[in-house]
Amino acid sequence: MDDVLLKNRLLRIKLEEAVTKMDNQTDRITNLEESVKKIENQAKRGTCIENAIQNLNNLMDKLEKIIKQTEETVSFTLKEYFNDMNKTFSYLKQEIKTCVDKNERNLEKPPEATDKESGNPIESLNEANDVIQKLKTRIVKVGTRQGKRAAFLARRAEKRSNGKLRFTKVHLNKRSAYDNTSGVFTCPFPGLYSFTATVIEMGDDVNHIACGIRKNRIVSAYMYFITTRINGARAIDGSASATAAATMHLVKGDRVFVYCIKSTDTSLFTSSFSSCLVSANP
Structure with missing residues (x-):
């Protein structure tokens, strides 16, 4: 009888030890699960950061494309503008040169030659008449002033x-x-x-x-x-x-x-x- 009680006691002690070990294992498993969750969360955060970086890179690429297009547009516009300005200046320069040359030729040649080359002697005669009329008007004004x-x-x-x-x-x-x-x-x-x-x-x-x-x-x-x-x-x-x-x-x-x-x-x-x-x- 005493041997049976002793065996039962020993079994109870071993059972309690086994339960204690199982509890410890359960705690370890719980801690391990929590660690796994933390790792998963960190992995998710890392994924979010990677996604944000990728999105930022995509935006930078788009911005570089926009800047490049803008530079090309501005460069083209300025080029066209300067081309137009150069054409305008060249045209004006040529017109001024033509007028100067024409006036110099008219000054160097006698009135008869100028009239013949111009092909419009009536216009030259009208201009001369205008000058004569202006001189007459000035003479009249001077005479009027002297008469006062x-x-x-x-x-x-x-x-x-x-x-x-x-x-x-x-x-x-x-x-x-x-x-x-x-x-x-x-x-x-x-x-x-x-x-x-x-x-x-x-x-x-x-x-x-x-x-x-x-x-x-x-x-x-x-x-x-x-x-x-x-x-x-x-x-x-x-x-x-x-x-x-x-x-x-x-x-x-x-x-x-x-x-x-x-x-x-x-x-x-x-x-x-x-x-x-x-x-x-x-």
Whole structure:
């Protein structure tokens, strides 16, 4: 009986050892399966990377083809453009050379030979007539300009309430452009005019002149004089003069006159105002 129990115990121990070994083997198998899965996953990842690399290579090939096609297209286009430009320049160069040669031959040969070779004497005659007509027109214009005259000289100034000086004694008045009732010169035709004004004051008080030549109320030249002080007082019972000159371009209707401020004295009898046309417009 004791032997049977002992054998059973030994069998139980061996069975437990076998079960333990089987459990260990099972764990090893599980670990191995997990390792296999990891390897498979890594293999899949490697395959994905290879596929990505392959796709990238394919894209690079396509890009290189596109670049090559673009370069060929641009090169062809530029070549055609430069060919067209060279043809155009060559054509223009030849045209210019032909014109220059023709003009040189015309200058070297007498008019009769040129007309005969041209085969169109009527055209040459018309050109000559045009030149003659232009010369006649210029001659007429020069004559017209020379026929334009405008000048005046006036004296005996009177100061008006509006500040203008009226020179009543007229010695010269070509084209009647100066009005001695208003003291205003009105331009009869456009051109370059020269004006001179001399104001002489002979009053019994302090001599003071403050005037100017005005064109349409814009001052072109000034005149100013005031007696100096002697021992702290200004000299009186004397005379004073001031002159202004102006050259200006006028258009028809421009008005020129002498204007004085209120402080200017009124004894201006010997003053004068004059003008002349320097050059009329063509």
